[in-house]
Amino acid sequence: MKKRLLFILLTACLAACQLGLPHPPDPYLTVGTMKVPYKIGTYSWEDSGRSIEADAADPEELTKGKEYPAVPAGSELKIHFDDRPSSIEAGIWANNEDHSKEVEDNKIMLPKKKGTYIYIIHAHWKEGEAVYAFRIETK
Numbered sequence: 001m002k003k004r005l006l007f008i009l010l011t012a013c014l015a016a017c018q019l020g021l022p023h024p025p026d027p028y029l030t031v032g033t034m035k036v037p038y039k040i041g042t043y044s045w046e047d048s049g050r051s052i053e054a055d056a057a058d059p060e061e062l063t064k065g066k067e068y069p070a071v072p073a074g075s076e077l078k079i080h081f082d083d084r085p086s087s088i089e090a091g092i093w094a095n096n097e098d099h100s101k102e103v104e105d106n107k108i109m110l111p112k113k114k115g116t117y118i119y120i121i122h123a124h125w126k127e128g129e130a131v132y133a134f135r136i137e138t139k
Contacts, residue, residue, distance in 0.1 A: 022047035024130035025083040027121065031071045031110070036134055039063060041120070043130035051128075059093040059120050059133035068135035074112040075138070077119075079103065085123040093118040093133065111138050 022045045029036035041056040056062060079088060090108050091100030098120055111117060121132040 020050070021052055022050050022127070023052070024123070024125070024128060025081045025085075027123070027132055028080040029121075029134065030078050030080075031069065031075045031136075034069055034071065036069055036077065036136060037066065038121075038132045038134040039066070041131035041133050043128065045128035045130070047127055056131075058096065059118050059131075060096075062133045063118055063135040066135065068116070068137060070137040070139050071110065073110070073114055073138040075110045077108050077110055077136075079106045079108070079121060081123065083125065085125050087124045088121060090119060090121045093120050098122075110136065114138055 024040070024043050024045050026040075027038065029038055039056075039062040041059060041062055042054060044053045045051065079090070088103040088106070089100040090103050091098060092111075093099070100120060100122060103121075108119075116135060116137045118133065118135050121134075123130055123132070
């Protein structure tokens with residue numbers, strides 16, 4: 001019983017400590033009415049005198065084994081942040097390379113060719129920057 005209580009208290013303490021860490025905004029990604037899941041990658045963020053640098057696996061590893069949506073080829077993916085970034089780049093991650101370009105109007109066109117693609121989004125704010133990754137299938 002004491003071990004169980006100690007475990008619960010330790011878990012609660014660790015969770016509370018992490019609540020105070022600054023972090024970049026979460027995007028809301030959609031194709032039509034379908035929400036597209038993502039994983040946050042490497043980021044750096046500073047807020048209220050506190051800062052954090054977080055490293056992550058490459059986009060292929062981040063999205064491996066995760067469920068991903070199937071959407072019509074040539075669909076439009078919309079990127080929305082509640083706290084609008086000063087700039088956004090997005091593109092396909094292939095052969096361990098980033099093929100990103102600047103995003104206009106918070107939209108990117110998905111490939112017209114059927115297949116499974118890994119995308120990255122790199123967003124910048126005055127407080128820092130973040131990379132987000134997702135897989136998507138075009139059919």
